[in-house]
Structures are given as structure tokens and as C-alpha cells.
Amino acid sequence: MKRRGQRKLHQLSVFRSIKYILSILLAVSAYQSTSIAAEIHEPMRPYWSFEGPLGKFERASLQRGYQVYTEVCSGCHSMDLLSYRNLIQPGGPEFSEKQAKAMAAMFEVETGPDQDGEMFMRPAILSDKFVSPWENEQQARAANGGAYPPDLSVIVKARPNGADYIYSLLLGYKDAPEGTDLDDGVYYNEYAKGMRIAMPQVLYEDGVEYTDGTAATEEQMAHDVTTFLTWSAEPKLEERKRMGFKVIIYLLILAFLFYFTNKAIWKDSH
Amino acid sequence: MSTDYEPKSAVAKWIDKRLPIVTLFNGHLMQYPTPKNLNYWWTFGGILTFCLVTQIITGLVLAMHYIADAELAFSSVEHIMRDVNYGWLLRYIHANGASMFFIAVYIHMARSLFYGSYKEPRELIWIIGVFIFLLMIATAFMGYVLPWGQMSFWGATVITNLFSAIPVFGESITNWLWGGYSVGSPLLTRFFTLHYLLPFLIFGLVILHVWALHVPGNNNPEGIDVVQGSQDTVPFHPHYVVKDVFALIVFMIVFAGFVFFTPNLLGHTDNYIQANPLQTPEHIVPEWYFLPFYAILRAIPDKLGGVIMMVSAIAILAFLPWLDTSKVRSAKYRPLFKQFYWIFLANFLLLGYLGAQPAEGIYVIISRIATIYYFVHFVVILPVLGFVEKTKPLPKSISEPVLNEKERAAKAASA
Numbered sequence: 001m002k003r004r005g006q007r008k009l010h011q012l013s014v015f016r017s018i019k020y021i022l023s024i025l026l027a028v029s030a031y032q033s034t035s036i037a038a039e040i041h042e043p044m045r046p047y048w049s050f051e052g053p054l055g056k057f058e059r060a061s062l063q064r065g066y067q068v069y070t071e072v073c074s075g076c077h078s079m080d081l082l083s084y085r086n087l088i089q090p091g092g093p094e095f096s097e098k099q100a101k102a103m104a105a106m107f108e109v110e111t112g113p114d115q116d117g118e119m120f121m122r123p124a125i126l127s128d129k130f131v132s133p134w135e136n137e138q139q140a141r142a143a144n145g146g147a148y149p150p151d152l153s154v155i156v157k158a159r160p161n162g163a164d165y166i167y168s169l170l171l172g173y174k175d176a177p178e179g180t181d182l183d184d185g186v187y188y189n190e191y192a193k194g195m196r197i198a199m200p201q202v203l204y205e206d207g208v209e210y211t212d213g214t215a216a217t218e219e220q221m222a223h224d225v226t227t228f229l230t231w232s233a234e235p236k237l238e239e240r241k242r243m244g245f246k247v248i249i250y251l252l253i254l255a256f257l258f259y260f261t262n263k264a265i266w267k268d269s270h
Numbered sequence: 271m272s273t274d275y276e277p278k279s280a281v282a283k284w285i286d287k288r289l290p291i292v293t294l295f296n297g298h299l300m301q302y303p304t305p306k307n308l309n310y311w312w313t314f315g316g317i318l319t320f321c322l323v324t325q326i327i328t329g330l331v332l333a334m335h336y337i338a339d340a341e342l343a344f345s346s347v348e349h350i351m352r353d354v355n356y357g358w359l360l361r362y363i364h365a366n367g368a369s370m371f372f373i374a375v376y377i378h379m380a381r382s383l384f385y386g387s388y389k390e391p392r393e394l395i396w397i398i399g400v401f402i403f404l405l406m407i408a409t410a411f412m413g414y415v416l417p418w419g420q421m422s423f424w425g426a427t428v429i430t431n432l433f434s435a436i437p438v439f440g441e442s443i444t445n446w447l448w449g450g451y452s453v454g455s456p457l458l459t460r461f462f463t464l465h466y467l468l469p470f471l472i473f474g475l476v477i478l479h480v481w482a483l484h485v486p487g488n489n490n491p492e493g494i495d496v497v498q499g500s501q502d503t504v505p506f507h508p509h510y511v512v513k514d515v516f517a518l519i520v521f522m523i524v525f526a527g528f529v530f531f532t533p534n535l536l537g538h539t540d541n542y543i544q545a546n547p548l549q550t551p552e553h554i555v556p557e558w559y560f561l562p563f564y565a566i567l568r569a570i571p572d573k574l575g576g577v578i579m580m581v582s583a584i585a586i587l588a589f590l591p592w593l594d595t596s597k598v599r600s601a602k603y604r605p606l607f608k609q610f611y612w613i614f615l616a617n618f619l620l621l622g623y624l625g626a627q628p629a630e631g632i633y634v635i636i637s638r639i640a641t642i643y644y645f646v647h648f649v650v651i652l653p654v655l656g657f658v659e660k661t662k663p664l665p666k667s668i669s670e671p672v673l674n675e676k677e678r679a680a681k682a683a684s685a
Contacts, residue, residue: 158543240359244530244531248526248528256513262513265508266513
């Protein structure tokens with residue numbers, strides 16, 4: 001009896017000492033990672049209607065967001081993956097077909113060749129992709145001091161913290177603290193990597209005049225355009241969450257049934 | 271395989287005489303005598319089959335819309351997400367399915383390690399399993415390259431560059447793999463081809479895996495042989511069919527949780543940026559399921575050495591049946607092994623954590639210690655344990671411990 005007890009104690013101490021070493025190592029590495037993380041500003045966490053298992057886009061916000069994109073962002077940023085027809089699809093801004101056609105017609109696209117072999121310009125139609133502000137990357141860089149404004153189609157999914165980050169970045173412009181060296185064409189932004197960014201502040205109060213009469217504060221515009229960009233990155237978000245809810249309920253019921261079937265089958269086998 | 275299937279109709283008799291396929295399935299999926307004490311850790315074999323079939327079916331449809339070309343791959347994936355009917359669903363199932371596949375295979379392997387399922391007479395089942403795991407790694411890696419995002423491109427660059435560590439022929443082999451002088455369209459096309467092929471090879475190995483399993487029959491939590499023709503076994507159907515389906519549904523709930531509510535949680539945000547050969551991401555990290563092996567690769571200061579160690583970390587598994595010298599299978603009866611088992615698992619998770627950290631400072635040192643421990647477990651601890659460990663007495667049959675528990679419960683109830 002006594003011998004067994006001793007052996008157990010011995011085994012336990014082996015286990016314990018290794019556990020101690022591991023926990024010390026983990027603590028040290030955790031400390032290291034927090035010290036690295038301290039250099040990056042955690043983004044703001046505003047309320048988003050599309051978060052949560054049953055989240056939906058706010059239709060009016062998507063429509064305002066499109067307005068902010070076209071009037072402010074689209075001067076420099078393309079959205080190559082979107083077509084004007086997407087604007088009328090369910091789960092999106094859901095403009096009427098007439099509205100979307102008018103919005104598309106504000107842009108010109110090159111098409112052709114015609115019978116004489118010449119390319120020509122025509123107003124964009126629903127099936128056209130969003131018209132890019134640039135002919136090519138070189139032109140975009142030349143116009144932006146060497147920096148390339150990224151395409152915004154999936155930008156929310158392409159950045160850690162997605163919508164929170166984009167929202168924070170748009171509102172993160174501050175006066176640089178004294179002694180900060182900023183090159184020409186580089187701006188100070190609390191949420192940008194290294195607190196420096198080549199994009200100037202673009203959102204100013206009343207920078208757009210919302211057609212629905214909403215007051216265009218900086219926060220409102222940032223919120224709307226980020227909502228729009230979240231939709232453009234994930235146009236099937238609403239459908240996905242709705243379907244997911246049904247699928248999970250269905251599976252839960254099925255699991256419930258199989259649990260009791262299983263129990264009944266095994267009743268006499270032990 | 272014993273079967274009591276008797277074809278009844280004339281057509282069934284005609285077929286069965288020429289191709290006894292119904293008899294075969296009846297024997298292997300219905301009558302198959304299975305130990306009655308298998309716990310839920312044994313349901314992952316079925317779950318893995320489900321994962322493989324799901325990946326093949328969703329992959330097949332995705333391949334109908336995907337374009338394996340460096341210029342078009344990224345936008346063709348977005349075309350699937352936006353314009354193909356339920357394309358977003360197929361792609362999210364396929365992408366998260368890979369992660370679920372690896373969660374299941376790691377649990378399946380951990381179960382094998384705990385209950386000694388790799389030991390005599392089941393060595394070949396285990397070795398075939400190691401080959402399946404290898405093919406899974408290759409398939410998943412090549413699949414991750416296909417969307418042609420930043421992580422796809424740079425992950426492919428890092429891993430294919432490993433071949434350049436081979437002495438003398440390294441560079442020519444790498445160029446041959448690439449089909450050029452850098453990662454580009456030729457590599458993408460061949461990865462797509464292989465990514466399509468390998469799952470079918472996995473499927474073939476799975477058939478061998480199950481075939482080999484059905485010769486000695488399942489191991490079980492007690493790790494002892496079943497007494498043939500006794501109360502120890504139950505027919506596979508309905509007992510384990512229904513139990514496996516129940517476990518599968520629970521697994522699918524978790525799966526659906528990822529697919530429908532956080533479909534990009536397990537991916538990397540950089541992979542939504544189109545591949546750019548001129549811009550290296552800050553940290554190149556592989557998918558989460560490769561992280562432990564990635565940590566081993568980086569722990570070694572020498573490139574060739576790192577590659578050798580990483581490959582060895584997987585290859586050593588194939589020798590496990592002989593490295594573990596203990597005749598007792600189940601950790602239930604191996605008090606010392608049981609502790610080292612959990613330490614090994616903790617160390618493996620630690621390696622996974624380290625694989626996600628930048629290769630600098632303290633992380634490198636811990637990675638090295640954890641890498642050494644990984645191998646020490648296999649080449650020192652397991653062989654030695656078999657000789658020094660005093661194992662607990664084994665029950666005479668599967669029914670014995672069950673009865674004992676019942677008796678104990680009865681006594682406790684009457685007291």
C-alpha cells in the first residue's frame with residue numbers, strides 16, 4: 001500500500017515540474033506578444049447591424065454608403081469585382097432598377113469595336129463592372145505620389161478586424177505629435193500601420209449631402225461607407241446567416257432524435 | 271467476413287452469384303462484429319469519411335467554375351462567391367471543410383495514440399493512416415494555393431523553396447517544380463491538377479485502411495482482444511451506424527457554425543489580397559493545421575536540417591508500432607504513459623502556438639526545446655517506458671470492467 005502511494009507521488013512530481021516549466025515558458029511568450037501588440041492601436045468597436053447570428057445590413061446605410069463611395073472614395077479607389085447590377089440584388093443596397101440604371105449611366109465605358117474597327121465610349125449599363133478611376137496601376141501610382149490606392153471590393157475581408165479597422169482608419173486622422181517625422185504625401189493616422197498612411201483624410205463634416213437628409217457627420221459617413229464595403233466584400237451575408245440559422249435548427253432537431261434512437265438501440269447491449 | 275445475407279429475389283440471386291457486392295457490404299457495414307465498449311472518440315473514422323466525401327463533392331462543383339491561371343484565379347474565386355448559384359456556400363464548406371477534416375484527423379490520431387490502436391496486430395492500419403495523413407497535408411497545401419491570394423502565393427513560394435535545400439540538385443528540382451524560375455501560372459496549373467487527383471488516392475487508401483481494420487477488428491478502450499463469439503461484440507448496424515450518425519450530426523453543427531457564422535475565422539485576411547510577387551507579407555503563416563510542423567521547420571537554424579526534421583516529425587509516426595515497446599495497448603492501464611501522453615499533446619499544441627509567432631527571440635528558443643521534446647517522446651520515452659513501466663492488471667474481457675462498474679453502482683445504490 002505504502003509503496004504504491006510513493007510511486008504515485010513520484011510520478012506526480014515529474015508531471016508537475018514539466019507543467020511548471022511549460023507555464024513559465026508560456027508566461028514569458030505571452031508577455032512578449034503583449035509588448036509587440038502594444039505598438040498597434042486597437043480599432044474602435046462601433047455597433048454594426050450586420051454582426052451577430054441574425055445580423056442584417058441596414059438598407060438605408062448601404063445606400064448612403066454607396067453615395068459616399070461614389071462621391072468620395074471612387075476618385076482614387078476602384079471596386080473591380082462589383083457590377084452595377086449588384087446594386088439591385090436582394091441583400092444589398094436594393095436600389096430600384098431605375099435608380100441603378102441611372103447610377104450606372106453616370107459613368108462612361110469604352111466598348112467596341114464598331115463596324116469601322118474603332119473603340120467608342122457609351123454610358124455604363126447594369127451588366128458593366130464598376131468603372132475604375134484608373135487606366136492601370138502605373139497611372140494610379142503616378143497620380144498618388146507612388147502609392148497605389150487598393151481596390152475596395154473585398155477590403156473588409158482583407159484586413160484584420162475588418163469593418164472596425166476600416167471605420168477606425170477613416171476617423172483616425174490626428175495632428176501628428178511633436179517630433180514626428182512625416183515625409184511629403186504621408187499622413188498621421190492612429191490606426192494605420194506605423195501610424196503613417198499615404199491616404200489623406202477624406203471625410204469632413206458635410207463632405208456629402210445625403211439624399212435622404214441624414215446629417216453627414218464624419219462618424220455617419222465612416223459608418224455608412226464601411227457598411228457598404230462590408231456588403232461588397234460579403235454580398236451574400238444576409239442569405240448566409242438566414243440559411244445558417246435554419247440549418248443549425250434542423251441539425252439540432254436531428255441530433256435530438258438520433259440521441260434517443262441511439263439510446264434505445266443500446267439499451268439492452270451493456 | 272461473416273454474413274447472414276441471403277439474396278431473396280431472383281434478380282438479387284442472379285447478381286449475388288456473379289458479383290456478391292451486397293454480401294460484401296452486408297458483411298462489412300451491417301454484420302461486422304464491433305466491440306461494444308467503443309466510446310465517442312471512435313466515431314471520428316466515420317466523421318472523416320464524411321469530410322472526405324464532402325470535400326470531393328464540393329470540390330467537384332468548384333472545379334467547374336474555377337480557372338487555374340495566375341491572372342484569373344483570384345477573380346474566378348470571387349466569381350464563385352458572387353455569381354455562381356450557392357457558390358459562396360460551396361466555397362465556404364470546402365474551405366472550412368479542410369479545417370474540419372484536420373480537426374477530425376488530429377482527434378482520430380490522438381485517440382489511436384491514447385488507446386494504442388497502432389500496436390500489433392494493427393500496425394498496417396496505422397501505417398496506411400500515416401500515408402493518408404501525408405496525402406491530406408499535400409492536398410490541403412495545394413488547395414490553399416488555388417485562390418491565388420497573398421498567403422497562397424507566398425506559402426507556395428516558401429514551401430516549394432524548401433526543395434532547393436536538397437544538395438546539388440536542389441535548384442534544378444525547384445525550377446522543375448515551378449515550371450519556370452519563380453512561382454507562377456505553371457505551378458498553379460499543376461497544383462490544381464494534383465489537388466484534383468490526390469483526394470481520389472486518399473479515397474483508395476481509405477478503402478485499404480478499412481479493409482486492414484476489418485481483419486483484426488476494432489481496438490477498444492480497454493485495449494484487449496475481444497473474445498470471439500462472446501458478448502463482447504455487437505453488430506455494426508444498427509448500434510454503431512446510429513451512434514456514428516449521432517456524433518456526425520453534432521460534428522456538423524460545429525461545422526455549420528463555422529461555415530455560416532464565421533466562415534473566414536480560420537483563414538488569413540491576407541488571402542483576400544490578390545497574389546503580388548513584388549510584395550512580401552509581413553508574416554508568412556501556413557494554415558493553422560500545419561503550424562506545429564512549421565514550428566519544427568523554423569526551429570532548426572539550417573534550411574536542409576529544418577526540412578529533414580519537419581519530414582521526420584511525420585515519418586517517425588510510421589515507426590511508432592515498434593518505437594512503443596509496451597505490450598499493453600490502452601493508456602488506461604499504463605499510468606506512466608498516460609502522463610507522458612498528455613505532456614506530448616500539450617507540447618504539440620505549444621508547437622502549434624509557436625508556429626504562429628514570429629521566428630525571433632524567446633520563441634525560437636522555446637521552439638527548439640519543444641521540437642527536441644517531440645522527438646524525445648518517440649525515440650526515448652516510448653521505448654524506455656515499455657521496460658520500466660509497471661502496468662495495471664488487464665481485465666479478462668471487455669464485459670468484465672463493464673460488469674464491475676455495474677456491480678459497484680449497484681453496491682453504492684444499496685448502501
